[in-house]
Amino acid sequence: MEMVSVTGLKKTYVTRFGGHQVEALKNVNLSVEQGEFVAIMGESGSGKTTLLNILAALDTATSGSVVVAGQDLSTIKEKYAAQFRRNHLGFVFQDFNLLDTFTLEDNIYLPLVLNGVSHKEMRQRLQPIATQLGITELLQKYPYEVSGGQKQRCAVARALITNPKLILADEPTGALDSKASDSLLELFHQINETGQTILMVTHSVLAASHASRMLFIRDGEVFHQIYRGTDTNEQFYQKISDTLTLLAGGKQA
């Protein structure tokens, strides 16, 4: 089953002064199958985040069709967009986006509370996830009391607890040290093994090398893609860096 299907996606912004038009996405075509772990790479300003925002129904496309988990996002109303996000998508952000006013446990519960799930059921759902992510001991702490890696694990738990169809990750390792990055990516790998679809935006080659497929975006278009095939992480890493070098070289020529 196709989890994400994007065809002919275009997004133009009008700058606030002078009505100057900026084309963030020119013509993006992309599809993600259920159970895939796809990484999207690209330099700053290449349109990665715009794409992610559109996939998350936080932003709307100028033209083209976007279907996520069977829902056509170009026609969705704001009211249902929030519900759609809550029920079908899970988010992991670079800066964790945990609320300082909640304990980690309450942060994880937030989407469930919004859905009106009872406290008892929330606890039942959290328990296996917390064990899997190794955060059971931290649940009563506040975000300011724990490390970046721990915060990100908690954010992952928040993304998982609604059993989403798709997890969207925006530079999840961007604010983590290398050790925490490694263990987070390993975690993503494990989650993906259980059948969870993940779409991750990053510009870290290391992060991308954990994915099963890598897309490269440049100037608002999907420029290139590489499949992992049967490669190990190291081999895939090598492949990605070679391609990047090639692309950079090609640009100069």
Next chain:
Amino acid sequence: MRQGFYQKIATTGIRNNRKMYLPYMCITGMFVMIYYIMHYLSDMEYPAGMRGISILRTTMPMACEIVAMFSLIFLFYISTFLLRKRSREFGLYRILGMDKGNLCRIMFHEQLFSGLISIAGGIFCGILCSKLAEMLLYQMFQQPVSYAFHIPWTAVCSTAAIYAAIQLVLLIKAMWIVRRSNPLILFSGSRTGEKPPKANWLLAIAGILILATAYYMAVTIENPLSAFTKFFIAVLLVIIATYLLFIAGSVAFCKLLQKNKRFYYHQKHFVPVSSMVYRMKRNGAGLASICILSTIVLVTVSCISCLYFGTEKEVRDMYPYDMELDLIANDLNIPEIQEKLETQFSAYEDQITDETSFFSAQTVGVIDHHILTIPEEMDWTLSADHIRAIVVLSTEDYTKLTGEQVSLQPQECLLYPSGTSYPYDTLIIANGATYTVKEVLQQFHSDFSVDSVVAVIASFILVVPDLDTFCAPFEGMESRLGNPLVPVYWEYAFNLTCDHNKQIQLSAQMKQEIEQLLPEDTTFSWTSYAEELEDSQGANASLFFIGGLVTLVFFCATVLIIYYKQISEGYEDERNFAIMQRIGMKKTEIHQAIRTQMRMVFLLPVLFAGIHMLFAFGFTSKILILFGVFDTSYMALVTFFSFIGFAILYTIIYRITTESYYQIVSAAH
């Protein structure tokens, strides 16, 4: 660096922070304006026809000082707030290579710029509005308005001087803060997260106990004259308790809510309750201030309105007849005087109606169970429970006044306890007669003018068979003031059919005639209802006017605090709501969460102000009795409507400021 450079940075600084500075400058201008108007009115020459304006003349300078003092305190508080908001900006300047001296120069130019604009603007508006205020005042005194326009330079200069001085104080403070600013603040991580506030149960419980004590004190106050210090203590306690409850009590309450899992993990409560804990910790003091300011505004407004709108009734209660003559009759031949008076006033026969006269002995005594002592020297430090105002009437005059028939044996009396009770069968007058109390009256209906003091301290009205017998033992004894110890008053009163202006003219004429007709050096009091009414109306209008202006100042201050609270909350919550939207909170849900929080946070102070006012009512109503307002249900009504009016105004302001909060919060997405 060139001079123009600092000015430019200063003006840009103000312009970039206009959301903060504009209201600040407006409120300063408003204070300047009100101060100028008050000064203008107190310096003005008023026509002699404005009775009661002297009250305005004497109290206005004091009100001016209050406004100036309040301006200083309030602007000082607000400027802290403004500067805190800009600490990052100062940090940046420091990193860009400015030293503290440079920053101070920028602050100087900013203060100069904002100060000049607000003082000049305030005085300008003041000059424009002063005439308006003057016309309003004349209107209230029902006097013709003159349209001449003038600008008293003394008022302009002193207003400018006072507010310039306040600006100087603010500048010194700003410089001090800038000197302490640390450029590192820029690097110290954008959001480190705040420790969750701990519930301080000790303080919360202390707050409840103190509030209960204060309320108990306020409610149990019997005599406002002797209990003024007690009331003052109660007010202080209420202020302390309000701060404790808002700062510690609110956090503790939220923690309690969080402990209740079923309540807490609910769509509608989850977000508001958890952020409320932080919000109350940061804003408890501010909200407590709003609460106390609101209470002051409410109590002032309701008291002044009571006085102003009830003037006619108050004066009528005090002076049931249009004209009243009171004499101490002990050494006078009253029948002769009465005959002379009646002959003299027969000239006005066609205008005089309802003529009446009666005797009453009036004194002050100390009661101990059923023994009443009339001391030559009253010890006013005694507990109010023991002091009684005594009014003695003969059966004859009692019937005349109330229309009720009674017959008493020589040793019998009727007793009407007002503001107290009397559980005994007998009444022993020390050094005097002993009476059997035939009946303790429950009501006393009459036109008999109740002296305001009688209404304040507990009193006995005694009806005895013969007034002379009652007074005989005290014959020749004198009080410290040289009056008879038990003076017998003779009151001669009548109504007039002519209008008030005519009555005032007649009153002066009659007074002269009475003076000539009475034996020389007789002290007497001659009151005209019409005159008293005009005096009271003038005095109450003055109070109403001053009170209105001072209230306006307090109210504006409340508004500004609310505005700043909303704005700063908005900036703090901006990020949180952006996160919640990403996680899948609908915009409507976000708005609802905001509304719940806002409502709880901002309605709390008004609610408490209302409760405070309710408990203060017992005391304020007794104070109002001193000013001649006797009708408690009328007071309650006015108080109630003051509260409703205030609540409506408050809600409007809350709505408007919530709007600017929404703008900030939704700017994020």
